[in-house]
Amino acid sequence: MADQRTKILRGRLLTFHYAPLGPDDTASYSYEEDGALLIEGGTIAARGPFSGIEKSAPDDVEVIDHRPHLILPGFIDTHIHFPQAEVIASWADQLLDWLNDYTFPAEMKFADKAHGKRIARAFYDALLSHGTTTASAYCSSHPNSVDAYFEEAEARGMLMLGGKTMMDRNAPAGLCDTAQSSYDDSKALLEKWHGRGRAHYVITPRFAITSSPGQLEAAGTLLKAYPHCHLQTHINENHNEIAFTRELFPEAADYLGVYEGFGLLGAKTLLGHCIHMNARELSVMQETGSVAVFCPTSNLFLGSGLYDKKGLEAAGIRTAIATDVGGGTNYSMLRTLDEGYKILQLQRQRMHPLISFYWITLGNAKALSLADRIGTLEPGTDADLIVLDARATPPMALRMETVESLSEELFVLQTLGDDRAVVEAYAAGEKRKPAPG
Numbered sequence: 001m002a003d004q005r006t007k008i009l010r011g012r013l014l015t016f017h018y019a020p021l022g023p024d025d026t027a028s029y030s031y032e033e034d035g036a037l038l039i040e041g042g043t044i045a046a047r048g049p050f051s052g053i054e055k056s057a058p059d060d061v062e063v064i065d066h067r068p069h070l071i072l073p074g075f076i077d078t079h080i081h082f083p084q085a086e087v088i089a090s091w092a093d094q095l096l097d098w099l100n101d102y103t104f105p106a107e108m109k110f111a112d113k114a115h116g117k118r119i120a121r122a123f124y125d126a127l128l129s130h131g132t133t134t135a136s137a138y139c140s141s142h143p144n145s146v147d148a149y150f151e152e153a154e155a156r157g158m159l160m161l162g163g164k165t166m167m168d169r170n171a172p173a174g175l176c177d178t179a180q181s182s183y184d185d186s187k188a189l190l191e192k193w194h195g196r197g198r199a200h201y202v203i204t205p206r207f208a209i210t211s212s213p214g215q216l217e218a219a220g221t222l223l224k225a226y227p228h229c230h231l232q233t234h235i236n237e238n239h240n241e242i243a244f245t246r247e248l249f250p251e252a253a254d255y256l257g258v259y260e261g262f263g264l265l266g267a268k269t270l271l272g273h274c275i276h277m278n279a280r281e282l283s284v285m286q287e288t289g290s291v292a293v294f295c296p297t298s299n300l301f302l303g304s305g306l307y308d309k310k311g312l313e314a315a316g317i318r319t320a321i322a323t324d325v326g327g328g329t330n331y332s333m334l335r336t337l338d339e340g341y342k343i344l345q346l347q348r349q350r351m352h353p354l355i356s357f358y359w360i361t362l363g364n365a366k367a368l369s370l371a372d373r374i375g376t377l378e379p380g381t382d383a384d385l386i387v388l389d390a391r392a393t394p395p396m397a398l399r400m401e402t403v404e405s406l407s408e409e410l411f412v413l414q415t416l417g418d419d420r421a422v423v424e425a426y427a428a429g430e431k432r433k434p435a436p437g
Ligand SMILES: Nc1nc2[nH]cnc2c(=O)[nH]1
Pocket: 081, 095, 099, 103, 206, 207, 234, 237, 298, 324, 327
């Protein structure tokens, strides 16, 4: 009798090994036309041609046949706001007005744990139905919201990163903590959640405008004491934001200098946006190994500006891509790639589809320093997978009639695809795509 949880997934497998150096870099990925994954106890036990995997498996193993669809590692979203599920699609001016008029009022509702639990269910339904199996989220400033966030992830077997937003000024009283309370609450939450199951705690000062120097210092103290945790914040998204930050921290060399001064930079630091960077900031980002997170739908929606992927990477900076819902306008990493492609086109930095799909899987896993567990179909890693159908809608099916290569198929998925192209999502080896409706 086979282990109940042992199964074979059959389909067209695609996984990356490193960032493709160009369209012809076939060594950068593995593609198996009739491939299979042996899944045991939430991890990938073996990968190969179906015939070989079937031979080595127990006779009564369950075979789930996903042909003719693609099987990929689950998508990874490196920057999203859990309490903004009700903010997405709010008609606003640029960043600071959008925060004050829509975002802060919506986040205040998370003082109520019941609200957090309801939004958490909707949030994870949205992630999984769009093929995202891991994300790094800002919760609200209420510790309750972090519990709601990780409890729901645990129930769904998902590897999720997140933390309590630290913010003690320039926001409504109902959202503000203090330097001391944010330190105490973050520490307690971190000790409760980090490493429990698949949870990863992220120290989360919102941005320089909403944190006093004392609070940024507290965040730095936490990061020093818990260097295995990530830290996430925002930087250089909007010109008014930058000007206000310079007024609040006149002694800092520049915006990044604020975070640098409080010891917030390093290989586990995720900096959202990084649009308007100066030369000094680029070199400090590179030296510290901090990650510059591209949020294309948000950057267009809020009129923030154009992320310079080529310039950042030429400076040796690690990059990632994310939705930034609710400034971002879609949970789909496919829609995110499509908008990102257009931003890069405007700068003559056209991105090849192999690089796009590398980025939202292994690339983002590397940016999170989690490539030993997720973002890949390598045996020994976690079975977080998705099944994609490039013929999911009539316009996609029509376009696919003339597609001749894997790269072309990926580009159809990126340009025309959304949650309708996601046939199934597995987290820790189990089917998790919510039933429609
Ligand atoms: N896009 C975005 N930028 C921010 N900067 C500070 N907070 C936020 C936020 O919630 N969204």
